[in-house]
Amino acid sequence: MWGKFYICIKDLHPDSGENGYKPLNQCDMATIKFFTRAKKGDKKISNIYLRLRSGKDIDLTVKSGEKIRPDHFNNNSGTVRNIADEELKDEINDKLRDLSAIVLKNLPKNNEEITKDWLENTINRFYNPDQKEKSDTNNLFGFIEDFIAKAPTRPTKTESPACYKQIREYKRTFHYLKEFAKKEKRTIDFKDINSDFYNGFIQYLQGLTLAKEQHMAKNTIGKKIQTLKIFLNAATDEGKNNNFLFKSKSFKAINEPSYNIYLNEDELKRIFELDLSKDLRLDRIRDLFIVGCWTGLRYGDWNKVDKKNIEDGFLEIKQSKTGGEIVIPVHPNVAYILDKYNGNLPRIISDQKMRDYLKEVAKMAGITGEVEKTITRGGLPDTKTLKKWEMVGTHTGRRSFATNMYKMRVQTITIMAITGHKTEASFLKYIKVTPREHAQKMREIWSKHLTKAVN
Secondary structure (H helix, E strand, O other), X not given: OOOOOOEEHHHOOEOOXXXXXXXXXXXXXXXXXXXXXXXXXXXXXXXXXXXXXXXXXXXXXXXXXXXXXHHHEEOOOOEEOOOOOOOOHHHHHHHHHHHHHHHHHOOOOOHHHOOHHHHHHHHHHHHOOOHHHHHOOOOHHHHHHHHHHHOOOOEXXXXXXXXXXXXXXXXXXXXXXXXXXXXXXXXXXXXXXXXXXXHHHHHHHHHOEOHHHOEOEHHHHHHHHHHXXXXXXXXXXXXXXXXXXXXXXXXXXXXXXXXXXXXXHHHHHHHHOOOOOOOHHHHHHXXXXXXXXXXXXXXXXXXXXXXXXXXXXXXXXXXXXXXXXXXXXOOHHHHHHHHHOOOEOOOOOOHHHHHHHHHHHHHHOOOOOEEEEEEEEOOEEEEEEEXXXXXXXXXXXXXXXXXXXXXXXXXXXXXXXXXXXXXXXXXXXXXXXXXXXXXXXXXXXXXXXXXXXXX
């Protein structure tokens, strides 16, 4: 692990000694460690701090310039945990490693010069090596850098600033753009965004090898193109870009239908009735999931389900992602679970842990049917056969709500008023009704129609 450094000062400062460095007898010890100060279990985005120690007199702690969810960071190693939910782990780890090297390389010879101001200025120069270039928003990379810096306060289409996940996507896409430019050994500016760039960038993304030696999925690549178009649209609106080739039909965010499961009423009943009294961890996870399945809320809004938001049997909340106000009738299962916790649900945990625990619950409930899932990676189809419980996640709750309501023949516009979908087309792509279930629904309607005709 490189989170902690022990580097001899003689290796850092040119002098008159042998090979141009200080003699060994002038060697000191300098160490750097990264950590977060958040309490255990805190998921709120927090600063990563840098602690520099040199000899007996120097012990300084300042903000490193990087931020992360504390449960995604290992204070012992000083690195981002290797979890799939943290897409920026490689970029943040690289930044911290490079920052350490810069601080140690530029460490003053005289301990009296190693001050907090010096350390903060060194970190600032690391992130802004050329202030003039950084402030030049008339070029593509300069504009994107400025766009990301302002993202926490810049209103989006929902009139709310971008959330942490969206900003993470901005940063990740920008990282790939810079790596692509480096690979091509050329500068990429607004004028260079054309079909050749589009095809080359997609080929570059297809060739990347990510976690578990997997290539980037087709829909993930499409997300990067979509994010690039967000940058270009913003630059166009601000008069920075007059190249409109990115608006052509051929410059599209590639995608393929994603196979995501839902749980039917019988499966939800089996999960709800599962006896987990001997495992309070899974008991709480199950209860939170059932609430998600009967409210249609996104995972980030589950913690808003409490008695203070309920009146006359209706839950009224403001959605975090869209900012929209919604009203949801309280399902009997939700009412039962709220009573179980005196009106306040257990706190939600990290999405990654929640998904892992939900799979345990689903497996215990006998959700064991097999499903076939195909994802295009590196331009080639990758097909796997999985047990249904292996595909259960936090978003399964929202999909289950939408699909089960649709199967109950609740009007589409009514379901959309709760899920927040803006168009019927996007909603119909979202629900997970199989062709057989559609046929069954039609047969039931025919049967009722024929019965009425006979009577």
